[in-house]
Amino acid sequence: MENKELNKAVSGEYSLGFEIDIETDVAPPGLSEETIAFISKKKGEPDWMLELRLKAFRKWQTMSEPHWGKLDYEPIDYQSISYFAAPKKAPESLDEVDPKIIEAYNKLGIPLEEQKQLQGIAVDAVVDSVSVTTTYSEELSKHGVIFCSISDAIRDYPELIKKYMFSVVPMNDNFFATLNSAVFTDGTFVYIPKGVRCPMELSTYFRINALNTGQFERTLIVADEGSYVSYNEGCSAPTRDENQLHAAVVELVAMKDAEIKYSTIQNWYPGDETGKGGIYNFVTKRGICQGENSKISWTQVETGSAITWKYPSCILKGDNSVGEFYSVAVTTLAQQADTGTKMIHLGKNTSSTIISKGISAMKGQNTYRGLVKIGANATNARNYSECDSLLIGSECGAHTFPYLESKDTQGQVEHEATTSKISDEQLFYLRQRGINEEDAVSMIVHGFCKEVFSKLPMEYAVEAKALLELTLEGSVG
Amino acid sequence: MITLDIQNLEAKIGEKQILKGLNLQLEEGKVHAIMGPNGAGKSTLSKAIVGHYDVSIVGGDILFKGKSIKDMEPEERAKEGIFLSFQNPVEVPGVNNAYFLRTALNAKRVHEGKEELNAAEFLRLMKSHLSELGMKPDMISRSLNEGFSGGEKKRNEILQMLILEPDVIILDEIDSGLDIDALRAVSEGINKMKDGKRSFLVITHYSRILDYIEPDYIHVLKDGKIVKTAGAELVAQLEEEGYDSIANEQ
Numbered sequence: 020m021e022n023k024e025l026n027k028a029v030s031g032e033y034s035l036g037f038e039i040d041i042e043t044d045v046a047p048p049g050l051s052e053e054t055i056a057f058i059s060k061k062k063g064e065p066d067w068m069l070e071l072r073l074k075a076f077r078k079w080q081t082m083s084e085p086h087w088g089k090l091d092y093e094p095i096d097y098q099s100i101s102y103f104a105a106p107k108k109a110p111e112s113l114d115e116v117d118p119k120i121i122e123a124y125n126k127l128g129i130p131l132e133e134q135k136q137l138q139g140i141a142v143d144a145v146v147d148s149v150s151v152t153t154t155y156s157e158e159l160s161k162h163g164v165i166f167c168s169i170s171d172a173i174r175d176y177p178e179l180i181k182k183y184m185f186s187v188v189p190m191n192d193n194f195f196a197t198l199n200s201a202v203f204t205d206g207t208f209v210y211i212p213k214g215v216r217c218p219m220e221l222s223t224y225f226r227i228n229a230l231n232t233g234q235f236e237r238t239l240i241v242a243d244e245g246s247y248v249s250y251n252e253g254c255s256a257p258t259r260d261e262n263q264l265h266a267a268v269v270e271l272v273a274m275k276d277a278e279i280k281y282s283t284i285q286n287w288y289p290g291d292e293t294g295k296g297g298i299y300n301f302v303t304k305r306g307i308c309q310g311e312n313s314k315i316s317w318t319q320v321e322t323g324s325a326i327t328w329k330y331p332s333c334i335l336k337g338d339n340s341v342g343e344f345y346s347v348a349v350t351t352l353a354q355q356a357d358t359g360t361k362m363i364h365l366g367k368n369t370s371s372t373i374i375s376k377g378i379s380a381m382k383g384q385n386t387y388r389g390l391v392k393i394g395a396n397a398t399n400a401r402n403y404s405e406c407d408s409l410l411i412g413s414e415c416g417a418h419t420f421p422y423l424e425s426k427d428t429q430g431q432v433e434h435e436a437t438t439s440k441i442s443d444e445q446l447f448y449l450r451q452r453g454i455n456e457e458d459a460v461s462m463i464v465h466g467f468c469k470e471v472f473s474k475l476p477m478e479y480a481v482e483a484k485a486l487l488e489l490t491l492e493g494s495v496g
Numbered sequence: 497m498i499t500l501d502i503q504n505l506e507a508k509i510g511e512k513q514i515l516k517g518l519n520l521q522l523e524e525g526k527v528h529a530i531m532g533p534n535g536a537g538k539s540t541l542s543k544a545i546v547g548h549y550d551v552s553i554v555g556g557d558i559l560f561k562g563k564s565i566k567d568m569e570p571e572e573r574a575k576e577g578i579f580l581s582f583q584n585p586v587e588v589p590g591v592n593n594a595y596f597l598r599t600a601l602n603a604k605r606v607h608e609g610k611e612e613l614n615a616a617e618f619l620r621l622m623k624s625h626l627s628e629l630g631m632k633p634d635m636i637s638r639s640l641n642e643g644f645s646g647g648e649k650k651r652n653e654i655l656q657m658l659i660l661e662p663d664v665i666i667l668d669e670i671d672s673g674l675d676i677d678a679l680r681a682v683s684e685g686i687n688k689m690k691d692g693k694r695s696f697l698v699i700t701h702y703s704r705i706l707d708y709i710e711p712d713y714i715h716v717l718k719d720g721k722i723v724k725t726a727g728a729e730l731v732a733q734l735e736e737e738g739y740d741s742i743a744n745e746q
Contacts, residue, residue: 443549444586451546451582452600452656453574453607462599466590466639 033288033323035127036258040119043147043229046103052076055201058103062170062204065177075190075200082194088328088357089386089418093262095299100264102202104147104229116152120144127255128482129224141166143207143223147232150205155219164217164248165210169237172208179210183241187270187307187334195266195328196303199235203268206236211246211277220476225254227287227298233264240270242277244310249280251479255323258288260296262325267302275310275337280318282475283331284483287323292381294353297325304331308340308366316343317360318474320483322490325354330388332361335369335397342371345471347483349490350383350415359389359420364400364430373404376468379415380491386418395426402431408438409467411460411491461488497524499561499695500545500578500664506555507544514540516720517556522664522695523713529698529706531731532717533739538699539583541717542668545697546580547573560664574600575607579662581653583669588640593652594622596640601659625658628688630681646673654685665689666697671705683708703731716742 046057055076059069084095106117116131124131124144131144131152141155143166150168159166165176173180190200207223227234242248254265265287273279281304290297300323306315317331333342344360362371377385391402408417419436441463449459465472465484472480500522507515514537522528532538543551545558547570558566565573588596602612613621619636626635629651641649650670657665667686671679686696686709698709706728714730715722716739724730724742733741 442586445588447548447570448582448586448588449596449600450570451574451580452596452660453571453603454596454600455571455603456569458599458603462591462596463588466588466592469590 033258035255035286036288037123037126038228038257042106044103044105045101045229045232048101048231049098050100050102050202054102058202058204061103061105062173064170064173067177067181068173071185071190072201075197076202078191079194079197079201082191082197084194088388089384090326090328090355090357092299092326092355095264097198099231101229101232102235103204104232106146120146123226124224127224127226129253141219141221143168145205145207145223145225145236147204147227147229147234150207159217159219162215162218163212164215165208166221167208169203169206169208169239172239176208176210179241180208180239183270183272184237184239187272187305188268188303193303195301196268199237199266199268199303202233203235203237206238206267208238209240209248209250211242211248213243214245216246217248220249220251220478222251222253225252227254227263227265228257231261231263233266235265236267238267238269240279240281241272242274242279244274245276246274247278249282249476251282251284251476253284253286255286255288258296262290262297262299264299265301265324269302269304269331271306271315273306273308273310273313273315273340276312277310278314278316279306280316281306281331282479283317283319283321284479284486285319285321285323285327286486289323289352289354290325292352294325297354298323299326300324300328301326302329304329305334306332306342307334308337308342308369310340311337311366312339313337314341314343316345316474318345318471319347319358320471320475320486321346321348321356321358322486324356327354327356327358329358330360332363333371334363334365335371335400336365338366339368340366341369344371344373344375345474346375347378347468347471347487348376348385349378349380349487350385351380351490353382355384357386357388359387361390361392362402364391364393364397364402366397368399369397370401371403373402373406374470375404375406376471377406377408377417378411378464378467378491379408379417380411381415383415384418385416386420388420390422390424391432393425393427393430393432397427398429400427400430402433404432404434406434406436407467409441409464410438411441461491464491498522499524500697501559502545502556503559504556505544505553505558507540507551507553509540509550513554514720515544518717518721520715520722522697524695525690525692526712527690527696527698527709528713528715529700529711530715530717531700531703531734534701536717537720538701538717539668542580542666542697542699545666546570546578571603575604577663578666579657579660579664580666581650581657581668581670583672585641585649585653587642587644589642591640593638593640594619594636597622597656597659600656604660621659622655625655628658629655629685631655647675647678650674650678650682651685654682657689658685663693664695664697666699668699669701670698671700671702679705679708703735706731718742
């Protein structure tokens, strides 16, 4: 098939690239102990938090940026980034949120006004460095569920924060996580008490808006014994020629018999087909199945960002605990993704499942990197991994790096990997039945992703499908 | 009346010329069988008609209902009413069979200016055909051809044909890999489609299928050309004397 035609079919326009015209407080570019003190002060943080930030910053200065990922990008100048940007009007309640922000969220399909709020989904809306509003907080508090911005949590629930923050992703875990520990601005905190099944879907929508700023959010979710929560995050950013850095940290803690389902639809601005602009997405996500019979499930649909570097992982410490990773990563234009997971089996009878689907089109480069580690005491651990790559066209690439470390000889580890080119035979078959080329590509790609999409909450599965269509089909409404 | 009119067709696969001035006219409501030795160009002919990417047409023309289709996209030819039952239907993982078929039918219906069928209407239609063909109801939810047996794949082709109701039906080695029961079910499906209007082009290496689908005409294809056209009685001669005897006649 003509490559040109195919490219036309897979270079969907980015539809969320608009900018919100609001007045913003932006810290001057640069990173120093003063910057960190400034952020901490802006957040009204207690001294102990500032101390932790400074400790992280001092550690970070001794570290160097990792380059083991199969990624190629211009060096990041950490002194040219602004580390704090916030809409000027600080809202006390939803009524005070700048109407322009509410309008922007409406455009993104996330109404924040009370009467229009999404049924059954509570939303934390984060613009640049601050959370602007959180819906349904009151109703959730009736069930003892805490759902608030991380800044509020540091002030209101210091004991929980001191206990769990940095407990899964240590402050000095890696270069980007340590940077985040020093400069994180906002994000979401969730606590589900013992035995509570969270009555609604929780979600955070991150929006980068200001120019030349980085977004460094931090999310912490604690599910106490026997509880259940399903949490979703979405994100987008304006279309810009400059690259912007996004370095987030997410920590999940699941106690005995608890379950956390974490879904991501990542749609940061991807840059253009020459590789100009786009978000650099360097993210550390990790969950610990602390207690027995606990379960953590990551589902991600990664369609955006110029560079994606993320490995949502599970530490399976409790006996019989379960870790899952379901991923669809799409790279088109000049996007590069190096993503995968780590499943660390420590407890007995722990099991993990990895289903990774990589789709590459145009000049996109897609790498799966995964580690399955089975500890000496993890008797009867089981892992199943399946990594499939789909290539559309001839200029893209797919790479698979599965690593296995096993100290236990009884563990069962299965790994399957396939790479298939979207076959001309398949396309022709569908076209011979009267389905046009664009719909045929979309049908084959959706079929390829089906296993992962079926793991998303229904509303998000619909969104993910639509997004995939937009990213790959160029059929902008 | 002539439905499909192939005029002096010359076609290449890669650099190799396979069809060398082929003439063939399909009559409305008739069953035409194309027989010929391996490598004569039988599959190339079917591919040329449906616009397969392997084949480039370098001379002649293909008229369908009086209109040239040789430069049309494959999906346009399909929507006009040309259907190819593939020799080896490809597997498309994760694509639901019913969803695929409804999309195809609705594309054709829209092309014809008809209302699209909704999911419920379509399922009713699909179920009625499934039972006729002796196919299991799980054909609705399975992925398109994925993990299907040879027989299931061929029956699924016939199912699509029954639902899409094309005007010209090309059956490329439809009997290959079928046991006797499957062959009977497939043939019944095909015979049901005979309505005095539709034309059939049955491409086959063996005469077995012609015991089930009675041809009106037999065309012998050799070295990229139709070398003989006759009635059904030719089958017996070919059985006895082989294709070489035909060449000797010319």
